[in-house]
Amino acid sequence: MTGQSKLVDAAIKCSCHEYVHPWTASCFCGACGILLASIPASMRTYSIVYLLALVMKMRIPRLLDLKHTIIGIFKSTAFLSTNAYLFTLCVCLLRRLLGGFYFSTVAFMPTFIASYAALCIERPARRTPLALYVANEATEALWNMLESRGLVRSIPNGQVLILGCSLTALLFMYRLGVHKGAIKDVTFKALTILMGKEEEGPVKTPAVTTTQSPCRQPLNFRRISAYVQLYDRLRNAKHPSCPHRQGCSTYALLGGLKPFVGGVGLQVGLKLLLNITKIVKLKMDWRKQIFNKGSLQLGLALGSFSLIFKAISCGLRNVCGHDSASFAIPAGLLGSIGLLQFPNITISLYIMWKTLQVLYNWGTAEGVLPEITHFNMILYSACTALLFHCAILEANSIRSSYYKFLLTISGTRNARFNVRPFEAYGLKSQNQIFDTIKRLKIDMTSPFPTMPLTV
Structure with missing residues (x-):
């Protein structure tokens, strides 16, 4: 970490050919190769997503539903493929403009620019769910990064605490009737x-409530009927302010x-x-x-x-x-x-971010919080940039499932990037990639990624 503090403002003289596409000397071929590799993978991913969404409607799809599904698959495929393509392109362009690599330009800044531009292709209705999904992944990755630096410490069942507080906030708004106003979710x-x-x-x-319950005769527990009456009273006992019809014990x-x-x-x-x-x-x-x-x-x-x-x-x-x-x-x-x-960290973080979204929408509707234009796009871009940073420089911090997803979309490129020039940052990035490859049993027998376009 001492090396990182000394070199944070100094550019590392490394070519993009050496770092991001070592299998080809052409930046154009490097960018086009990941585009060609990501299209079929993106198509498979979003075909499953949209078809599941169609099945979840629990009705026979109409022609209009099928049309919207097909258009959605193509739009989302174009979005994800463009995101992968622009990442490689932005890495090469920033390296040429700046003359080298800085800590923030290795992965974070190129990904932020590429993600923001690519998200413009995606349907507006899909942008917020995508932002919440990557925010979920990025929150865990950020925590792992901070924990590896000794800045935070995990507590037992912390994910349960997060989920409990999030559900409590949602139920409070549910009981207030927020959802019957301007907030529809x-x-x-x-x-x-x-x-x-x-x-x-x-x-x-x-x-x-001032209504008093009628006086009841004391029970004589020497008789069996008294126990039946006691059970009946407990089963039907209900306060007038309770919103349910049956007794409280039965209701619970x-x-x-x-x-x-x-x-x-x-x-x-x-x-x-x-x-x-x-x-x-x-x-x-x-x-x-x-x-x-x-x-x-x-x-x-x-x-x-x-x-x-x-x-x-x-x-x-x-x-x-x-x-x-x-x-x-x-x-x-x-x-x-x-x-x-x-206890499930994925569900806990998703509910947490969903709660924050509802609270933010409620705050803007009440005029308490300012409405930030394109906030969902900024959140998506920042979180995706953090995830790409982790996948390249701090692979041990990212969730295994998301690392495999990046491998599929990139044609195994993120496991083949040469990050040895960035060892000066003190993160042991190349060793982290090797550890991740070994842990996930990734097949690296081929010297080239999918669609290498070697020149």
Whole structure:
């Protein structure tokens, strides 16, 4: 790191041929080669994405749906291929303009420029989801970078804390009824499925309720009928301010059972979808893949979260004598205990960024926060630039799945870049790439990437 601090303002005299396309001396061939390699890979990727989106609509597609799907596949393929092509082109152009490479121009600045320009091709409706996706990946990569430098330290179940706080904020807005105003987001529809319409805001009974329950005769526990009456009272006990019809205990139990069944069904369905090839070939290990405790994790997490949230909410309504959207805060935080059943950093970071997006939209709608033009494009470009920086200079910091994705799109080029000239930065970049290749078992037997266009 001492070398990095000394050389941060000094250009490293290295040619783009030596660094980014060592298999060809031509910058034009280097850029065109990655373009040709990325087109079929991008086409395959987005064909799967769009076809899954078409299936998720759960209806027979119309001709108009098929037309929009085909156009979407071609547009997204053009966007991703252009992003890969412009990256190599910008690396070469910046090197020629500046006479060498700086720490920020090795990967970050060329990627930022290329990503911003390429995103202009993509449909506007797709830009925000793309920004949230790469923000998810970049957040974990940034944390790993800081942790490797000793600047931060991970805490046990930190991802559960992130997910719990994010869900609590979303449920607070859900109970306020923010989604019934200017903020329209599909996230609130997911909350309706998870929590039910009973908890949907705005709260209708904020005032103190003065209705008193009728006096009941004391129970004589010497008789069996007394226990039946006690069970009936517990089952039907409900405060007037509670938004549900049935008793609070029944409401909480059923509220936990439905998400549990849905979570188990979703997890099993995903496993079946991912193992469809093994099922067709009759090579599916059902006991290992389906009939195990792992298939219950998502259901247990969702079910216990919903049960605790509803039980705490009903308890607060009974104690305070009225309903309030603020009850979602303690109920959501305590309900997060159930999320320990399914700790997942990917889901946690995605929900966190989705919550930040909703909070930002709410703030701009209320005039509290300024509206930044093309913020989604800036966020996408910055996060993608950070991910490319990690893939090239700090490969151990990036998520393995995203590194494999970059390998597919680039035709294995990001694992073949010669980063030895940048060892002066003290990151041991070449060793990190070798470690990643070995860990992911990447086939590097061929001396050239896909479509090398050697000259």
